[in-house]
Amino acid sequence: MKIEIKNARLADDSSRDIRIKNGVIVTTLSGEADVTIDGSRYLVSPALIDPHVHLRVPGQEEKETLETGLSAAVAGGFGSIVCMPNTSPAIDHPELVQKLIRDAEALGLARLFPSAALTVGRNGKHLSDAAALQKAGAVMLTDDGGTNEDAGVLRLALEYAHALGLVVSVHAEDASLRGDGVMNESATSERLGLPGNPVAAEAARIARDLEICALTGSRLHIQHLSSARGLALVRDAKARGLPVTCEVAPHHLTLTDTMLESERFYCDPVLKVAPPLRSATDCAALLEGLRDGTVDCIGTDHAPHTAAEKQHDMKIAPFGIANIEITFPLLYTRFVETGKLELSRLIELMTTGSAKILGWKPPSLEVGSVADISLFDLQSTKTVDSKQFKTKARFDSPWQSEPLRGWAVCTIVRGKIVFDAR
């Protein structure tokens, strides 16, 4: 298929024509384009890359399938995603990795790059076969959801991963400090009588993991960083030259623990997520982290569940928010339109930043690059309506009815239009 995007408006406000043939960006098409797009109406960017998605496959297809998850991804402007291995069974075997890649290829939506479990069954005890998993196509090792309680095991894992050039990602929370906490430990949790999960659980675990990072000299990626304190530790470690990176999720930037006291969200598990939503001060610190480069990328931590599961009370309902379809418009509207974040920085956090975590070369719109491209409409306003989502988690979103701009209107993967809402 030959595609021409005329006068494509780029994140740096320049514009140019982009021509796509045989899946690659080319100088000339030689002949008529099959599809011509007026790029002056849209922001045109390399397709977004999400380093943190829960696809629930295999074993939890009632929450999400490859088709609904990957459809949601491309509807959110993502051309590539990394899925987490906290499935049933855990993705701890090369055949599981290969099957996921094969099945995703057959769907032809977003590209799927599985992460694999760091330990067998994500039990935190016995290392998985990192070399075999990497050979099968795994791009990251993580026990996400699990918290790697045994520091010695994490040290070994980092040493092996270092030799293979694989990144290890950690869900940094101390399990004993987190306890049975279902929300941020704060005056709000006291008033609501809900078990709290203190910032100290995250900060203490990040401090420990940074020591292991320094000891091994291996690449360490901290997932879904949620607190000002945790961010300060990463900032300090980066200043010391440690090979550490971190990501922040959209909910930790835009929602707070006190919302659980509001009329609309009173003790509503739609806001139950791990790590928990923190204070407005933490949100502000994370935004500053996006600006000053301490935060390397946005990871959505898209984590779908069934409506029935989320209808339980705060203590029983599972952790997680489905957000991949609205992450870009949400962050664009909340932060770029209000002048708090440069558009080019937001794009960087969702493309180049994510690529860097994985050791990939920066995605580009230059001639010769693979044609993974997303177009966003920065002008039209549309309100969030979770009933329209492609994800299976179509129940009320924390951002339900919020008017947003910056919705993805077209996603191109390997030169093929895989999502089109123009």
Ligand SMILES: [Zn+2]
């Ligand atoms: Zn996690």
